[in-house]
Amino acid sequence: MSFILGLNPEQSKAVLATEGPILILAGAGSGKTRVITHRIAHLIKENGIRSESILAVTFTNKAAQEMKERCSKLLGEGRFFSELRTFHSLGLLLLRREHKNTGFSSDFTVYDTEMQESLIKEILKREDAENKEFKAKSLVGIFSNAKDSFQTAEEFAIENDGNSRERFLSKIFLEYEKEKSKRNAVDFGDLLLKSVKLLLERNDILEKYQNIWKYILVDEYQDTNKIQYLLIKLLAAKHRNLCVVGDDDQSIYSWRGADITNILNFSKDYPESLVIKLEENYRSTQNIIKAASSLISNNSNRSDKTIYTNNPIGEPIRILSYQNEMEEAEGIVQKILTKKKIRFSDFAIFYRTNSQSRYIEEVLRRKNIPYKIFGGFRFYDRKEVKDLIAYLSVIINPLDSTSLLRILNVPHRGIGDSTQEKLLQISINEGISLFETMVKDQTNFKKGTRLKLRELHSIFQDLMDALDSGESPSEIAFQIIERSGYKESLESEGTEDALSRLENLNEFVNAIKEYEESTDDPSLANYLNSITLLTSEEENKDLSDYVVLMTVHNAKGLEFKNVFLTGMEEGTFPHYFSIQDPSQLEEERRLCYVAITRARQTLEVSHSHVTRKFGEMEPRIPSRFLNEIPEECLEEKEFFGVRQPRESPRATKASVSKDVGFSSKHSKGELVFKEGMKVRHKLYGDGKITKLSGMGDNLKADVRFGQFVEKKFLLAYTPLEILP
Secondary structure (H helix, E strand, O other): OOOOOOOOHHHHHHHHOOOOOEEEEEOOOOOHHHHHHHHHHHHHHOOOOOHHHEEEEEOOHHHHHHHHHHHHHHHOOOOOOOOEEEHHHHHHHHHHHOHHHOOOOOOOEEEOHHHHHHHHHHHHHHOOOOOOOOOHHHHHHHHHHHHHOOOOHHHHHHHOOOOHHHHHHHHHHHHHHHHHHHOOEEEHHHHHHHHHHHHHHOHHHHHHHHHHOOEEEEOOHHHOOHHHHHHHHHHHOOOOOEEEEEOHHHOOOHHHOOOOHHHHOHHHHOOOOEEEEEOEOOOOOHHHHHHHHHHHOOOOOOOOOOOEOOOOOOOOEEEEEEOOHHHHHHHHHHHHHHOOOOOHHHEEEEEOOHHHHHHHHHHHHHOOOOEEEOOOOOHHHOHHHHHHHHHHHHHHOOOOHHHHHHHOOOOOOOOOHHHHHHHHHHHHHHOOOHHHHOOOOOOOOOHHHHHHHHHHHHHHHHHHHHHHOOOOHHHHHHHHHHHOOHHHHHHHHOOHHHHHHHHHHHHHHHHHHHHHHOOOOOOHHHHHHHHHHHHHOOOOOOOOOOEEEEEHHHHOOOOEEEEEEOOOEOEEOOEOOOOOOHHHHHHHHHHHHHHHOOEEEEEEEEEEOEEEEOOEEEEOOEOHHHHHOOHHHEEOEEOOEEOOOOOOOOOOOOEEEOOOEEEEEEOOEEEEEOOOOEEEEOOOEEEEEEEEEOOHHHOEEEEEEOOOEEEEEEOOOOOOEEOO
């Protein structure tokens, strides 16, 4: 059997080139998985390579399983290619086999994230730091990132010795590692870090595995981080039969530690390497591919390739302009309904951040259209939204002990399980509400615990009084986010996930604000009643036909007949945290490229003129990415909106003032910024400008929020309020 039948010339070349280092640049929809599996089958059946001598590595169990199944079908006769692993399962295999050389017994435990957090909480409690700035979840991320960067706890401690905070952080890291060792346990970061350390320290073990795996293949190479790169480089060093497959234009995970330079520098690492480009797309129409190619060509940090397709030209891409996000959601859903002969499952709606799903979900519910969110929860099922609902429920009804118990220690404020159990027992014994027990004199509680309970009770009481005095429901919700410590907790965590949760809280305030504007007599109680059904709905897992909703990050690797790409405004997509950093802006463009190339037949892109942030309307301008799509790919007009003029989406020019500092013009007039000046950001709160750089449209400000959060803003696009 020839494994190149039906393949195009470049695909065939990739299958047949079996010796030496090979870089396969696989453009979107170019048949990457087919090439990988046919290459493995060719090595085994036509080159006589033992399957045990081939190691194939990918990132997810799902991808690994799919490739195993495809390989087995190609090999036939019940043969099964087993050495197709994820990076972590490869590390686990090495540590299990070589446990005698690692100091662990063969039955060591692998800690997942929850177990890691639990252990770190133990250590923080022991160090009397559980109520301070250190959050277990944040520390898990910090320690994992260190290991992904090939850094042990000892090396981390040496590098982070500049102040008392860094030294304490290093101490927790060292204690964490010591405790894991005592418990004969490793975490996911250890699986790769300890494997690489072992291979570096023991040349005999390294050579053993080099001789076992003489042919190595790595999928999605653009997503590798430093430790993964080192592991593969070590294993392939002897025979150099390394084939890596990937697409630098689809590198969208730098926030997880992925390093795009690994794929861009492959030819430098292996000067003798053969580079094969899979540029023919089999998925999408010519209009979609031409738009994607034009967009991504604006990136400078990329390999030289251009995807194309021989598919039909297809329908033009539609760019739709809406007044606001609700009108945008209405327009998209109406378009789905007009195509009655098409299954709902043929439609996917993409957005840049999770918080954007709320408007779309509301309209889909109203129209009784089934939908599922891929890779996440429905808006009102998200933990932080349910937490805020619980806070609001207590303000409306202090007797609601269930809601109060949910958020007594959310965010973490030192009111743990034992304290809550005691409060419940007091409530039962004395016949009073749980809310009342919070301010009852309790001699069996520590002074600090009593203080925390009274502080929280005081916040609730203040907000109850404010509500009685006529304060709006949206303002009450905003105050909860601020005064409960929820916002501060998420800011200090500083992760991508924390930012997403903060945006969801912002979106919940927007929802309340819209409710207030839609009724003559807005009531917090009525609003909570109206969303109770939404939070109690059960998703029908047996649905077979439904509209798919997802973030663009979750869309990678998937494809759909018809795609709606929403929220294409400056500050939304590209995200405002990426606009000021050239490398992050290029990643945003790669993310947009991924979104476009998911569509097979039709693509509709939309933006709004105004959006809400914490209940306040803010003007928006179309995303710069829209101007990077060729005119000939677009349809000029659409029923739901008209394309915007194709002019560069720039804000009013900023300039340097020689005497008073840096000035920038926003809708409120000219603002003058200075280093050291206090400013306020809608999402991050109060901060201080630590550095100003650039000029004109490129005037940038580094702003520190609290002790640990520092962000860079392009002032032409980011409204900052100057504080006295």
